[in-house]
Amino acid sequence: MPWVLKGISDGILTSKYPRKSDGYGETWRGSIKISPNNLGLDLSHVAKSCPTNAINIEQTHPQVDLGLCILCGNCIDLCGDIFSFQPDFESAKLDRDLLVVPETVEDRERLRAVRAALYLRVRTLRRSIAIRHVDCGSDGSEEWEISALTNPIYDVQRLGITFTASPRHADILLVTGSGSTGMIDSLKETYLQMPHPKAVIAVGTDAISGGMHRNSASTAKNGVDGLIPVDVYVPGSPPSPFGILYAILLAVGTISNRGKPC
Numbered sequence: 001m002p003w004v005l006k007g008i009s010d011g012i013l014t015s016k017y018p019r020k021s022d023g024y025g026e027t028w029r030g031s032i033k034i035s036p037n038n039l040g041l042d043l044s045h046v047a048k049s050c051p052t053n054a055i056n057i058e059q060t061h062p063q064v065d066l067g068l069c070i071l072c073g074n075c076i077d078l079c080g081d082i083f084s085f086q087p088d089f090e091s092a093k094l095d096r097d098l099l100v101v102p103e104t105v106e107d108r109e110r111l112r113a114v115r116a117a118l119y120l121r122v123r124t125l126r127r128s129i130a131i132r133h134v135d136c137g138s139d140g141s142e143e144w145e146i147s148a149l150t151n152p153i154y155d156v157q158r159l160g161i162t163f164t165a166s167p168r169h170a171d172i173l174l175v176t177g178s179g180s181t182g183m184i185d186s187l188k189e190t191y192l193q194m195p196h197p198k199a200v201i202a203v204g205t206d207a208i209s210g211g212m213h214r215n216s217a218s219t220a221k222n223g224v225d226g227l228i229p230v231d232v233y234v235p236g237s238p239p240s241p242f243g244i245l246y247a248i249l250l251a252v253g254t255i256s257n258r259g260k261p262c
């Protein structure tokens, strides 16, 4: 009986995202931001401290590859004036190169073209989306966030999104993990068994680039991108449930790159 009263007094806790922004999403470490006031600074010690070599100081201005970044915070501890966490969970991109920040004007133009091509391909999926998830050697953290999508807070069923055990019923393939060799054939077969149109989302740094394991003999080089064609890249280690939800909606063209429903 007490839980009934608690449920009534708590009211509806389900998020209204993407119709309305949700303050909780902004509390996550979404990505790394670099201050533009970095010209002429020696950041080699910061680059060396990065466990995945995500910081490139060869350019005039340093860049961070969010596809490699595991959000450990070393760069911020060493140089908090230049590097900071960006509390933005809408960090998924439709192109691997766009994960390198700060982005350029050319990046934005290329994004428009990629987005239009993907929209044409998957526009029939907008109302009801079945998802198949394949774990390709994940550490389990992404799985926690994916499973949270079906709880009462995120409740993705309200958006017509369901999970399926069969690739033949799936429209979207969520891939986690760095592509361990024992899973490569299963991943390719799952992709082949899915009907058209379909989209693939690489969830987390490991799936995008291999992360900490990308030089390991037992995983694919550079994540799962070389194994099957990836349409959306969700950085983070792990990304938040809102970040994954944003990527799903981005893949099927129901949300703009600014997180607004289209």
Ligand code: SF4
Pocket: 032, 049, 050, 051, 052, 053, 054, 055, 064, 068, 069, 070, 071, 072, 073, 074, 075, 076
């Ligand atoms: S937060 Fe990202 S960019 Fe910074 S040191 Fe860690 S992995 Fe490298």
